[in-house]
Ligand SMILES: Nc1ncnc2c1ncn2[C@@H]1O[C@H](COP(=O)(O)OP(=O)(O)OP(=O)(O)O)[C@@H](O)[C@H]1O
């Protein structure tokens with residue numbers, strides 16, 4: 308018999324004029340994995356923040372085991388048995404992995420009774436289940452995907468009964484995600500109930516029991532996964548039929564090279580040579596840690612001092628800094644949105660013009676606020692960024708909309724070459740296809756577009772050509788007609804790399 312552990316009754320919440328949640332009804336059963344799907348800004352994280360006591364609802368009730376509760380803070384949520392892995396990584400970067408995990412456990416109510424040594428051991432063993440990460444190193448040394456795993460380990464040490472995972476796999480590789488799913492299944496066998504937020508239909512349909520769809524702050528439907536289809540869920544999410552997921556590919560041969568890279572080497576990659584041609588979208592595939600980001604960051608001079616040659620439209624470049632790269636029209640969209648994608652505490656408008664102050668400056672370097680706002684509004688329309696106005700702080704936007712602001716900031720420069728590192732991570736299906744269409748349009752206008760993605764269907768659906776990196780070298784190149792998950796995987800690694808799906 309299924310037993311309801313958590314029930315949400317008619318919860319509403321507004322932020323000023325934004326009605327983030329309207330009359331939400333939702334229930335979670337013991338031992339189930341309940342997926343929540345919905346477009347960016349639909350209200351998913353807001354509901355989770357309410358359940359975790361981070362924010363309060365304007366009206367409505369939360370019941371745990373049939374009893375109405377007021378969750379006034381995250382520590383109270385912890386006492387009620389609620390564990391929450393946030394969409395955004397919130398670890399202390401200058402503290403060790405073990406201490407980060409341990410900190411969550413020491414927040415628990417029985418602080419005075421706890422056995423420090425056993426908690427530490429537990430932190431270690433939970434982490435070991437998930438990843439090969441040295442618990443002694445500082446969090447700032449970890450890749451984004453490993454930081455994500457530490458966040459998950461942190462929640463798992465809490466002995467919670469209700470576990471909330473808000474897009475936990477956005478930064479994980481397929482293998483890591485599979486590990487997480489097997490741990491989730493073990494937890495459900497112990498009776499733990501899991502809320503699982505994801506934009507990936509395959510994940511939802513392979514691993515979850517029920518799925519609830521949010522749209523515009525409302526709960527549209529809840530179904531057993533076995534009784535619905537990905538198409539139905541996507542249609543309910545966007546309220547319309549999504550015709551084709553990817554824009555058409557380049558039909559003629561690509562034009563002359565926009566960017567040429569010759570013999571680029573650094574400590575982490577060797578002898579990288581490729582050309583990015585006008586009209587094409589070039590994909591870059593590889594395992595996490597293969598060096599994809601490092602190579603692109605090296606070209607843009609965001610890090611390292613790579614030797615080798617870079618030419619832009621046939622002209623030799625001798626870039627010394629990222630600022631010089633931007634001046635030449637070469638920009639990079641970081642996979643780490645929070646770290647170096649956007650300024651969270653500043654407005655959308657300030658973010659969008661951050662790299663292109665000349666466009667919004669008057670004489671003497673004064674910022675023309677009107678121009679800044681017009682630019683942000685134009686970019687916001689182009690990318691369908693959902694805000695309460697461009698004066699809103701980026702931190703108040705939903706995750707996917709923050710990603711769009713990061714992209715808008717780069718596009719505002721009118722770049723000649725764009726490197727995009729996991730550009731649609733955390734972006735909903737509809738917005739994803741909008742971003743793909745924008746990239747295709749830019750390619751048609753002659754802008755060099757290079758996309759790093761860990762999502763193979765995205766590389767295959769979007770790109771005209773894909774180069775594959777393994778251990779800091781280019782191991783092969785695949786034209787559109789030879790693109791397949793198997794072909795990419797083979798080049799990316801000889802050891803059994805698993806499939807990654809959208
Ligand atoms: N602190 C806040 N102040 C103002 N508006 C907010 C705040 N938090 C959320 N919102 C708004 O509430 C709406 C719902 O946001 P929420 O983060 O819940 O979306 P989401 O479904 O999690 O989206 P995503 O898939 O992009 O993460 C958005 O319009 C967002 O801008």
Ligand SMILES: [Mg+2]
Pocket residue numbers: 351352353394473705706707
């Ligand atoms: Mg969210």
